Amino acid sequence: MEKIINITVKVWRQNGPKDKGRFETFKLNNISTDNSFLEMLDILNEQLINENKEPVAFDHDCREGICGMCSLYINGRPHGPDDDVTTCQLHMRKFKDGQTVTIEPWRSAAFPVIKDLIVDRRAFDKIIAAGGYVSVNTGGIPDANSIAIPKVDADEAMDSASCIGCGACVAACKNGSAMLFVSAKVSHLALLPQGRVEGARRAKAMVAKMDELGFGSCTNTGACEVECPKNISLSNIARLNREFLSAKFKD
């Protein structure tokens, strides 16, 4: 049932990558628990604009949990206190009347802050560009049913392919590792016969790019899996390690 709550929000403000940054605190009254978390931020921004202050900048787009653009670190957890959701799907019913809500950007060396809560995640695109694809051009392709793929493989590939590239795994990791992200793509493609062909090359190229861009190494603590809004499994990392090692042995 809908309730009305009053909260205090502590928001990270930062004017650019070189600015030191600081927290600012605001009171927000009469927030409906049916509001999404981002609608609460909309209300805060409307309040700030009406006071002639600059609104808080935050990334968001689809607001239905699939584009991967929203990226907030809320009360110490990427995407906040609910499980298996992105920030845009988080609702205020997860917060109590009188609670203080602390909102920070993703913090990782590979994701520099652009402004306030917005970070630069182009490093993920660079990793995909290094090999996260099947090297086929448009056209001249055999019929879609010419290769039968076991349903279990297709389903498992689909689970790995569900990654939305939000970066919560990196934000959750003490080392700022992108292993869950990279392994999800490597697994998705390695599980399908179309992607299998380039499996070894892909694993090596993506891992090399990840290392080059300043992501840390895997901690093996599984924090990434816990915070992943799409339940991307740690078993993907195990598969990536196998792919990577067997590729190295072949060298």
Add this chain to the structure above:
Amino acid sequence: MSKINARIPEGPLAQKWTNYKDHQKLVNPSNKRKLDIIIVGTGLAGASAAASLGELGFNVKNFCIQDSPRRAHSIAAQGGINAAKNYPNDGDSVFRLFYDTIKGGDYRAREANVHRLAEVSNSIIDQCVAQGVPFAREYGGLLDNRSFGGAQVSRTFYAKGQTGQQLLLGAYQALMRQVDLGTVTLYTRTELVDIVVVDGKARGIITRDLVTGELKRHFAHAVVLATGGYGNTFFLSTNAMGSNGSALIKAYHKGAMFANPCYAQIHPTCIPVHGESQSKLTLMSESLRNDGRIWVPKKKEDAEAIRAGKLKPTQIAEENRDYYLERRYPAFGNLVPRDVASRAAKERCDAGFGVGTGLAVYLDFKSSIERLGQKTIEARYGNLFQMYEKIVDENPYETPMMIYPAIHYTMGGIWVDYELQTNISGLFCCGEANFSDHGANRLGASALMQGLADGYFVLPYTIQNYLADEIATKRMTTNEPEFIEAEKAVKDRFAKLMSIKGTRSVDSLHKELGLVMWDFVGMGRNAAGLKIAIEKIAAIKKEFWSNVRIPGDLVGMNVELEKASRLADFIEIGELMARDGLNREESCGGHFREEYQTPEGEALRNDNEFAYVGCWEYKGDNVVPELHKEELVYESVKMVQRNYK
């Protein structure tokens, strides 16, 4: 000579595309790398076009407003993508997909374009499978199909409830491969703010860097717009928050025709509005109508008791439920097209049978769960059920979902000819941004088909027919007067926006516009209401340009300034939608004029007077635009009243 010529190839319908390809001009490989192409947008249409043109050897610049091309709103499409593969052996064919699309569009689409779409549909599935798109499969290892509204065959390929995501990632990965190879240069967090026309030909664009605020000039031999639809004119829609119609308005201001602006699709199955601070509406895939049954209480007193919280839907006995779609349309039942399903929901709610806030109906899975088991339903729709539960805090396995129609897609858009070229030479438009394939109503799972058809299999051919004549055109320096003037106009416009320093936030004005659109230019329209809308939109425009408040600076990231600039364009689109709706004195597809309906309440077309594409030409600020007509000639299909009974 009319300003618009669809340039439909000669020959019988089924031969036109083949004939075209056999005789079009091509560009040889050594000339391709001398030619620059700008593509704006990285959704299904934009990313697939950029990747394909890069592979061919053209020099491509690709722009998006998000931090990554993978965020484009195609990613949110849930249900699936149509193709005429006929894998289930249930009677499908290219002609039948073509026919269903024409009929679904209420006979307001261009025959030749739609036939080509159906022809290339099968190649799209082949392409996506080769890219590693994990489509759903049967135990035998072959591809699975599901059915969608407006068709009696199962022709929809899907990847759980995340088909758009998987198709977009396929196109995105193909795009990133080209970025790595150096054929495509990517510009993220960069927005088109004007189009540059030199000697009647599109030669480039002006962009604004959304991080630094810097304006830049870009030259190209051809410019492609693939920026999606303008559904956010309504503020509340299923579109992403950043989806906007600004590129279309820039093209319109430069002389490109805006075609059928009033054709907006209202999707029947969205999560109902919860309150004033609502920021967007969430779609529940049409595929749910395969297994969900839509109903409201048969008795008004039951509906009232439910609204008052005194009764639960599960307490309403079977005989007291009105499965109104099954009752009214026994042949198609819950799978009638979207416009029909939306209007039927509005009709029941307006009559007092709505549940929830009164503006909601039930989508019930009880009988499917009994028939197939919860596991099967979970496998088919698990992520959608989870999404619903997170938003509404109710378990749809136990109690029926509540749904209501919401703005979802815009069939109207920039006018293009058969080659996807606008009436400005060298300016192309593909995907949802153009008007061409869906007529007055789009069938489910056809948007993904059109976006990828345009980008993978149509534009890479047709754009060469134009570029073959441009091989002698040297790259411009962007110091030409047209570039300088365009940049100055943009600079002045942004400075003007910042100088208003009023008291109203952008969102408060946008919400006001949205309410006017929903009330007067929404599911049911009439002449009096549309005239009121035009007046009210003019008042909002005045208020906007005199009283909007944009904090911050021109330099650096300024989200409110981005929003304000887009809202100014939405206001123009809103007016254009109302004007087009007022002109079109008939009901067709998503455009329902209350004055024109059959005794049973179905849309009543007027083929004698309105079998045309309404193309609007910009005539200046605050000047009524001029209407041009592209007559729709049907050679292979007979226009009849749509019948889903």
